[in-house]
Amino acid sequence: MQQAHHRYWPKGLPKDISQPQSSLYFNLEASAARFPAKPAIVFYDTVLDYAQVKREVDGMAGYLQHAAGVRAGDRVLLLSQNCPQFIIAYYAILRADAVVVPVNAMSTPEELAHYLDDSGARVAFAAQELAERLAGFVQDGRLERVIVHTYSDYLGAGSGDPAPPDWIAAPRRAPDAQGGVPWYGALAVNAPPLPHRAAAQDLCLLPYTSGTTGRPKGCRHTHGTLSAAVMGSQLWRGLTSEAVIMGVAPMFHLLGMQNCMNLPILLGATVVLLPRWDRQVAVQLIARHRVSVWAAPPAMIVDFFAQPDIESYDLSNLALLCGGGAPMPEAVAAMLSDRYGIIFNEAYGLTETASFLHCNPMDRNKRQCIGVPTFGVDTRVVDPSTLSELPPGEVGEIVTRGAQVMQGYWNNPAADADAFFMLDGARYFRTGDLGRVDEDGYFFVTDRLKRMINASGYKVWPAEVENALYEHPAVHEACVIGVPDACRGETVKALLVLRPEARDSTREEDVIAWSRARMAAYKAPRIVEFVDALPKSSTGKILWRQLQEAGQIPATARAGHTA
Known part of the structure; x- marks a missing residue:
């Protein structure tokens, strides 16, 4: 049926797309075969090409399978700031047919206990400065092994410009906890991984929600749900392998994970990594490496363009700013357009929808708007009490269905019963966001339900x-x-x-x-x-x-x- 927003659909693209049946690891394998010598990751003064990334991913996957006893479907915790090891560990877990459990680097031991107990993860990757938070779980037997990485291991011999902060440049030390294994020790095992079996329908990611309404819940994502979102984003925005992507949004969160890691690997593009937000370093990296695409929450972009010396940097290659999570202030959007000729491409997604769900058409953007449902997505506005559909213009709860929506919550049927319901014979997910749809079929979020x-x-x-x-x-x-x-x-x-x-x-x-x-x-x-x-x-x-x-x-x- 023709929807109102179809009048503004990207030209040349279908309303629905063929969904990949392969795994996310296949994307790395393909990009490494196409562009082996191309920069995949830029980390301060270090450049890792696609061949090296794939080689280390395969080596770490072999270690997980042969030395750490990780089997298909096992959950593996990942606790780190943005760095090359985050990406390598993530794809090594996928290469081993296992499931990534990414957790916030600011998680407390109490929060980590919940993630471990709920997910059943027995093996973890952790950055050196965070590994001590896991030591107690090795001692009490909940964790069998922690593979510890040091950010400075992937820095070059020079000081670099901009120079990394002290916590990134800190030297490697032996893991403190029993059961701790140094990153390079794991790679040195050099065990070939078993044949890769995972496909689109297999579970690969268990990210946890923020827990604002109770204890955090794990979201069951497959290779297929993540691929649907990341491929939809690529096609919608017309991105190519020549993109240079700024990777500063945290990769343990779906915004950074999808836009700054899985998307460039799908494309065979380059990501410029920044472990934590630092607007002065960010502007230097964007100018030096000719960054063309940057996905970030509006608050980060507001802070970036508020720098007093911003005009002294060449940002002319920055072609696409995109993000979501909160509306871009009208005054800031106007400034970006008037001063820099950049349209902030506002999108919408949740942890439960693998990030990319709605987006504004590139050539018909509405400010303060989450855009329209993208490929194959069906979104409605319903009365939160009766769950009956509301007409355009009325505020209600936004509900949706699409290939990127998670399968459900991990071991939590009660949460599934609250989150999913049937409408017109189809299963819809309740986003918990209040919004409305206008006469053009564009959606607006007015607030959270509560x-x-x-x-x-x-x-x-x-x-x-x-x-x-x-x-x-x-x-x-x-x-x-x-x-x-x-x-x-x-x-x-x-x-x-x-x-x-x-x-x-x-x-x-x-x-x-x-x-x-x-x-x-x-x-x-x-x-x-x-x-x-x-x-x-x-x-x-x-x-x-x-x-x-x-x-x-x-x-x-x-x-x-x-x-």
Whole structure:
């Protein structure tokens, strides 16, 4: 059936695409055969070509199978910042027909205990500075082996420019824990891997959700679900093997994993790695290596282009900025377009959908919009209570189905029952995001299902207020939360990071007056607080839920803040 958004579909591409039946490892094998001497990874002053990456992946897979006892379907934990070893370990696990369990590098031992217990992983890869967090699990028998890598092992002999930080340049030391094996010791075993058997239908990834509604849940992804998303992204955006991709979004998260690792390997392209966000180093690398594609959350891009000396760098090769997770502020999107001629290609996806699900058409972008359902994706807006479909323009829960949607949660049938339901004879996934679809078939996220402020019966969507606040000339970053109010039930509070030049001249009451002139009175913040910084996740998202929970104390009346 012709959908409204099909009028703006990328020319020359079908509404649905043939899905690969091969494994993700096959993509590395193919790129290494096509471009053996081409740079696959740039890491400070080190360049690894595709032949070397494949050789080390195969060697590590042989070690996993012959020395660590990893069998098809076994889960293997991966705990690291972005580095060549992350990519090699990830693909070695796939080459061994096993399942990657990527975890946040900031995970505490308590969180790691849950990941290990829930996934059943008995073998782990860990960066040297993180391996000590796993030592207790080796001692109590939950882990049998930890393969420990050192970032500096993949640095060249020179100091490099930009020079790596001390924690990257730290020398290798012997693993502290019993059961710890050094990376090069594992590679030195040089055991040939068994024949690769995995195909599209086989489980290959078990990423964990953030756990905002309870304990983190593992998402069962196959080679096929990941391939559907990454191939869809490549075709939709017209990317080729000549792309140079900035890899700074954390690869333990689906945004970085898919866009900065699996996508360039599929293409046979080059990724320029940065282990942690550093805007000064990022601009140097983008200029020096002529980066053409960069996927990042909006908060990272806002910070990048706020650098005072940004105009002194040659960013002329940067052709595509893309990302999601939060709306790109209108004022920043306008600046990118007007000053640099770059359209921020906003997309939408979740851990449960392998990242890429919706995207704006490249030649018909709508700002503040997650775009349209991509190849083979069917997305609806339903009433969260009745699960019946709503007409265009009405706000409800976004539900979806497509080849990239996970099979379900790991060993959690109760969570599956909450997340999936049948509509018109098909199985849909409940995203937990509230949104609407317009007359053109474009979708807009208004907020998370549980992130609504109820002020005297009026519904306020924080994202809408935040977007307006970004237009204030003094505002650098904004987060809007609901706080208790004796009269209204809840009232709107804005936590703002001001631009440096505005910190001495901007008052809270000025921002409140400015807001009331630009939005309905019930939406405008009645409380404004200036803060030095807003807490963010490792992927650059503002932790609104943390601020929301901290704000659940009785609001104190303040002069000038009443209606």
